[in-house]
Amino acid sequence: MDKQFTIQQISKKMGLTVHTLRYYEKIGLLEGISRNEQGYRQYTEADVLWIDFLICLREIEMPINEMKQFSHLRSQGNSTVTERRKLLETHQEKVINHIKDLQENLLKINNKIQHYKMLEGENK
Amino acid sequence: MDKQFTIQQISKKMGLTVHTLRYYEKIGLLEGISRNEQGYRQYTEADVLWIDFLICLREIEMPINEMKQFSHLRSQGNSTVTERRKLLETHQEKVINHIKDLQENLLKINNKIQHYKMLEGENK
DNA sequence: ATACACATTCGAGTGTACTCTAAGGCAATA
DNA sequence: TATTGCCTTAGAGTACACTCGAATGTGTAT
Numbered sequence: 336m337d338k339q340f341t342i343q344q345i346s347k348k349m350g351l352t353v354h355t356l357r358y359y360e361k362i363g364l365l366e367g368i369s370r371n372e373q374g375y376r377q378y379t380e381a382d383v384l385w386i387d388f389l390i391c392l393r394e395i396e397m398p399i400n401e402m403k404q405f406s407h408l409r410s411q412g413n414s415t416v417t418e419r420r421k422l423l424e425t426h427q428e429k430v431i432n433h434i435k436d437l438q439e440n441l442l443k444i445n446n447k448i449q450h451y452k453m454l455e456g457e458n459k
Numbered sequence: 460m461d462k463q464f465t466i467q468q469i470s471k472k473m474g475l476t477v478h479t480l481r482y483y484e485k486i487g488l489l490e491g492i493s494r495n496e497q498g499y500r501q502y503t504e505a506d507v508l509w510i511d512f513l514i515c516l517r518e519i520e521m522p523i524n525e526m527k528q529f530s531h532l533r534s535q536g537n538s539t540v541t542e543r544r545k546l547l548e549t550h551q552e553k554v555i556n557h558i559k560d561l562q563e564n565l566l567k568i569n570n571k572i573q574h575y576k577m578l579e580g581e582n583k
Numbered sequence: 584a585t586a587c588a589c590a591t592t593c594g595a596g597t598g599t600a601c602t603c604t605a606a607g608g609c610a611a612t613a
Numbered sequence: 614t615a616t617t618g619c620c621t622t623a624g625a626g627t628a629c630a631c632t633c634g635a636a637t638g639t640g641t642a643t
Contacts, residue, residue, distance in 0.1 A: 342620080354602055357622090373609065375620055388571075394564045399600065413578065420575035423568055430565055434558055440518045441554055444547055447512075451544035454537065466590080478632055481592090497639060499590055523630065587642080596633070603626070612617080 340378040349386050356386075362399065364389055364406050395430050464502040473510050480510075486523065488513055488530050519554050 346353045359365045365386070369377050392402050405422055408415040470477045483489045484500075489510070493501050516526050529546055532539040
């Protein structure tokens with residue numbers, strides 16, 4: 336049984352607003368979402384998996400343009416697997432560097448916090 | 460000898476554009492930047508340190524509103540040290556959680572990359 | 584004297600990623 | 614029958630953090 340979902344159900348399930356779901360479709364991140372007789376969107380399990388992956392890309396802060404590129408490659412089938420892998424690897428590296436920067440700056444912040452604690456101790 | 464710097468020198472030194480420096484001043488992140496007879500900005504060593512800290516806050520993605528709040532507390536002197544510390548600690552925690560999320564999602568991405576590598580292997 | 588290179592201010596414009604509004608359609612309930 | 618409540622679309626509006634443009638001023642170099 337191939338379950339189908341309405342846009343509301345997907346919205347709740349995935350934590351994206353219906354606006355965002357329609358927006359993602361409009362800009363080409365979500366391709367081939369089918370409609371029922373009334374013209375309402377019907378999402379499949381496969382759509383759910385894809386949306387889940389899009390959310391993952393978003394959480395690692397991939398820009399929408401890159402996500403679109405990835406989405407487009409995906410819709411061209413298996414011949415684009417290498418390109419897709421490279422796209423992911425390139426972004427992966429960016430995120431790793433970003434985390435490194437965050438951690439370095441967190442050290443500075445922590446020094447500041449320790450410094451403040453010292454000042455607070457003195458004023459007792 | 461209290462060194463003074465022009466906006467250009469600060470721009471080069473700190474990696475912020477002159478536009479951004481004026482913008483930060485306008486919105487209250489940079490308070491009390493002195494002027495010379497011509498009305499040009501003259502930045503001091505203390506200003507440099509403060510800008511450096513602002514950049515640090517920006518790199519850990521503190522929103523400008525929070526930076527303003529911090530800046531305002533700072534200008535009120537030592538009585539606000541505890542509040543400032545708490546502000547930093549609150550944001551610190553957010554960043555730590557953010558890093559955790561990034562790392563979790565990187566794992567998913569890595570699985571995808573491994574999966575693609577497998578597919579690529581099969582096609583040989 | 585006048586051009587150049589810098590400075591000033593105010594306010595408008597940009598890019599990203601949504602987020603919302605308006606106008607309209609269909610189906611079930613009061 | 615009419616109201617409610619969902620859906621559709623196109624396109625306008627928002628928030629954030631800059632980024633730029635226009636008008637104007639000042640001190641040094643030719």
